[in-house]
Amino acid sequence: MTAPSDTAERERLDILITDALADLDLAYERINAGSFLVTLEGEHKLRTMTWLVVQDHTLLVEAFFMRAPAENAASTYAFLLSRNAKTYGVHFSIDRVGDIFLTGQIPLLAVTAEEIDRILGCVGTYADDNFDPAIALGFASAIEREKAWRAKLAAGTATKPG
Numbered sequence: 001m002t003a004p005s006d007t008a009e010r011e012r013l014d015i016l017i018t019d020a021l022a023d024l025d026l027a028y029e030r031i032n033a034g035s036f037l038v039t040l041e042g043e044h045k046l047r048t049m050t051w052l053v054v055q056d057h058t059l060l061v062e063a064f065f066m067r068a069p070a071e072n073a074a075s076t077y078a079f080l081l082s083r084n085a086k087t088y089g090v091h092f093s094i095d096r097v098g099d100i101f102l103t104g105q106i107p108l109l110a111v112t113a114e115e116i117d118r119i120l121g122c123v124g125t126y127a128d129d130n131f132d133p134a135i136a137l138g139f140a141s142a143i144e145r146e147k148a149w150r151a152k153l154a155a156g157t158a159t160k161p162g
Contacts, residue, residue: 069138
């Protein structure tokens with residue numbers, strides 16, 4: 001397969017991805033040819049914004065998972081790193097500031113409607129299944145403060161924060 005610098009190949013991939021996302025009935029924005037921002041709805045992580053970007057030889061898949069942990073960073077990263085051994089197509093990764101993403105690359109030869117369905121299903125599942133435990137590790141103190149504030153609110157003794 002030629003690199004998608006070939007106009008016909010880029011157009012074919014753009015149509016394939018557009019049609020696959022429409023068939024899956026997913027909300028998405030086509031930023032430009034070969035570049036899509038897809039919204040995956042979840043139960044625990046309510047929305048996972050996922051990029052699909054046609055590159056020279058691969059389809060980049062990248063989804064923001066959560067910001068850098070405020071505490072227990074090593075435990076949070078270790079928890080997610082341990083999940084990578086069981087993932088398909090994407091893995092947990094961090095950027096230079098410690099924010100966490102699901103990232104992967106699919107060879108252009110493997111890009112089909114079925115593979116787009118599979119990879120987006122994986123992103124949605126991994127984000128949703130791991131969100132609550134990762135947040136509980138990385139933001140334990142903030143969660144406890146929120147619970148205490150809500151308890152005071154329910155008892156009628158809370159003051160508005162900040």
